[in-house]
Amino acid sequence: MLSLRCPYCGVEAEETELAPGGEAHLVRQGPGSSDEDFETYLFLRENPKGVHFERWRHAHGCGKWFHAARCTVTLEVFGTYSAQVSAPPEDILAAIDARRPGWRREGPR
Numbered sequence: 001m002l003s004l005r006c007p008y009c010g011v012e013a014e015e016t017e018l019a020p021g022g023e024a025h026l027v028r029q030g031p032g033s034s035d036e037d038f039e040t041y042l043f044l045r046e047n048p049k050g051v052h053f054e055r056w057r058h059a060h061g062c063g064k065w066f067h068a069a070r071c072t073v074t075l076e077v078f079g080t081y082s083a084q085v086s087a088p089p090e091d092i093l094a095a096i097d098a099r100r101p102g103w104r105r106e107g108p109r
């Protein structure tokens with residue numbers, strides 16, 4: 001079972017206490033964007049076999065949204081962090097690099 005530590009209240013929460021929110025760090029597109037950019041924002045998501053950045057909400061706890069970096073194959077969690085950032089923090093990226101040498105993040109969409 002997936003278990004994530006909420007970065008706000010510090011509780012180690014099991015998956016049943018959390019609500020998934022999909023891919024993290026999406027670049028929002030709105031009025032004035034091209035049809036292609038808006039379609040990408042609205043419908044296209046990463047579905048990697050490996051490292052993934054996701055949004056989660058501590059639904060049965062403090063209720064706050066946060067981000068998590070984890071492996072979709074092994075459920076290994078590299079870290080959780082605030083949802084108030086537009087890119088993963090350096091310490092999270094370093095933790096991934098240490099455990100997944102050669103790993104490379106795709107750019108934001």
Ligand SMILES: [Zn+2]
Nearest residue numbers: 006009058062
């Ligand atoms: Zn919490």
